[in-house]
């Protein structure tokens with residue numbers, strides 16, 4: 001398994017020119033690097049940590065087509081008056097941060113209108129459909145097929161008001177061919193006997209796969225990359241310098257590597273890195289966190305559940321339960337906060353008998369989101385520079401197809417899906 005010990009960490013460049021350097025070894029970077037190596041490119045994948053140790057580790061591991069529904073929808077607009085009180089477990093914000101970037105947040109709200117939401121969910125659906133296929137194939141190829149489990153996902157509503165508030169989303173899911181079943185309290189109890197009878201309705205998304213450890217799955221795909229001859233370097237990247245026909249990738253002690261082309265897949269760090277190249281990516285950092293609990297006997301639920309009123313997701317991982325809280329929109333540099341985690345721990349205790357916390361510390365991170373909630377995959381306005389980021393709440397699920405799209409575009413192949421909605425040029429970057 002890939003880790004600091006078998007990562008090929010080299011202090012300085014070996015002087016060889018790689019075809020492509022991929023910066024960032026989360027699900028997006030690993031998938032891009034793997035697909036590029038398959039297309040015959042020499043690839044160096046560089047990360048400050050071992051693969052899959054940041055956002056691609058901390059997420060809930062849910063892989064499902066329903067993630068085609070972006071955060072900014074007509075439903076969000078309707079809920080906005082309540083959300084402005086800034087007391088919801090599911091979505092909070094730092095008003096000063098929003099005031100510093102009015103343009104990107106106004107665009108986020110503008111995109112929430114129905115016509116834009118339907119167009120965007122279609123694009124996201126195409127990426128997810130392809131990605132689910134790729135996850136199943138990649139996990140098998142890596143010898144880790146049992147890590148991606150077909151468990152299903154259950155969305156739960158405590159009140160008629162909140163269930164009714166999501167009617168629009170269910171209509172869109174059904175029209176797009178997604179199989180969903182609405183459950184009453186007795187059916188919820190049949191399906192998940194560990195749940196206390198506090199739910200008014202449930203919606204079951206049977207076609208959902210759950211990773212038992214998203215970080216380990218990312219590492220397994222990175223192992224496939226190195227197995228195919230890709231080179232992995234563990235070092236922080238400080239910047240890029242263009243010299244003649246190549247990019248020099250700069251580290252603390254000099255040049256880490258040289259490559260004809262560079263792919264930036266730096267997740268929530270992407271905007272800060274692009275700023276060093278004079279490019280502005282209007283990223284919204286949806287801060288998030290998880291806390292883990294010991295499973296005593298049987299897991300309290302057998303599939304991932306999301307409690308809409310409680311503002312949490314609760315997911316069985318390998319040997320432990322992972323509780324993820326909702327979103328806090330804030331600067332990526334703002335200190336982590338446990339306010340929402342503490343609130344959702346109290347909320348999940350209303351739903352299940354919760355085991356003790358594991359001895360692992362809380363994890364804090366950020367979903368890398370763009371104002372239209374569509375990833376940015378494609379060419380940047382500098383020579384031989386490419387971008388793969390902005391996969392918001394569904395980057396673990398959609399990473400493999402995003403990497404495939406990036407590799408197809410970079411090598412001039414016809415992509416499996418329409419690349420137009422994902423073009424970074426839809427933002428004025430320079």
Ligand SMILES: Cc1cc2nc3c(=O)[nH]c(=O)nc-3n(C[C@H](O)[C@H](O)[C@H](O)COP(=O)(O)OP(=O)(O)OC[C@H]3O[C@@H](n4cnc5c(N)ncnc54)[C@H](O)[C@@H]3O)c2cc1C
Pocket residue numbers: 023024025026027028029046047048049051052053054055056057058059060061062063235236237238265266267268269287288289290324325365366367368388389390391392393394395396397398
């Ligand atoms: C609480 C939470 C729950 C989520 N749940 C889900 C879910 O259930 N399903 C789903 O599909 N998605 C989920 N997501 C979203 C998903 O986790 C992300 O979209 C995805 O992991 C992003 O992957 P990435 O490769 O773009 O970024 P990352 O995984 O963050 O990778 C970026 C990499 O860049 C590296 N890096 C940054 N700067 C430098 C530098 N200067 N030098 C070298 N390396 C650098 C970092 O070390 C990191 O490894 C969730 C996110 C959160 C926060």
